[in-house]
Amino acid sequence: MKPTTPIKNRDVLMNDYAMIDGLLTISEAIAIAISKNVSILVVNKRHEHDEYGMLLLSDIARKVLATDKSPERVNVYEIMIKPVMSVCPDMDIRYTARLFDQFQINKAPVIEQGNIIGFVTYDDIVIKGMVKNAI
Template sequence: MKPTLVKDAMKPKEYVITISAMAKVRDVLQAMSRHNVKSVIVTKSHAHDAYGIVTYSNILEAIFANDGDIDLLNVYDIASKPMVHVSKELDIKYAARLMVNHKITRLLVTVNGELTGLLTMNDIMKVLLQEAQEHLE
């Protein structure tokens, strides 16, 4: 059986919500609400920078650490950075192993250091469930 690659399961760049590191935390919350997502990718500020991610957990930690004033914080204050990234040609079983080993649920997919997509644990589970269903048929 041919392996399923990251590119077969990932969300392409067009569907990945991004935000500037200089944006306010309120902007992230609005983007998450507007797009109904649980995380937003923080773009690189320059060529030698790294991508980051802001999740609900990052926001909650920031709110409680700063008495709820989300207008005082920029995205770069709360983002997890650098974000773990993989090639779109990687077998998803290795991507899943990375997620489990690092206790993360999202991997950035890059080509030559540039964002091409996002792979989530949910994406991997959809593939596994689909393969299990096909095996039963």
């Protein structure tokens, strides 16, 4: 039996996200998500020593809509996730899956040399990972 080559995050990452500013209102962020057809919004760093933030549509539903707040009066920075747990592109997807399980997350940005090059999710790990393993 020949050893299999590990599948890495860079092999399964996706680029379905948009970069936004934390000072935008939730209404503006929703408009960007709709126009770009994404459900992940990455909040840009304010300076080189800052960290990325993340805003998911599910965060908006839980923290704005469910609490009856006005999307026009809430800024992204008020409800975003920050800092975001990230993974490196050359990490084996098995370790990424274990990390997700340990920290109860289901997606993370893949960061290389301080820049986001994509996102990896449980779905990507299972679906794309299995396809690559079968080839």
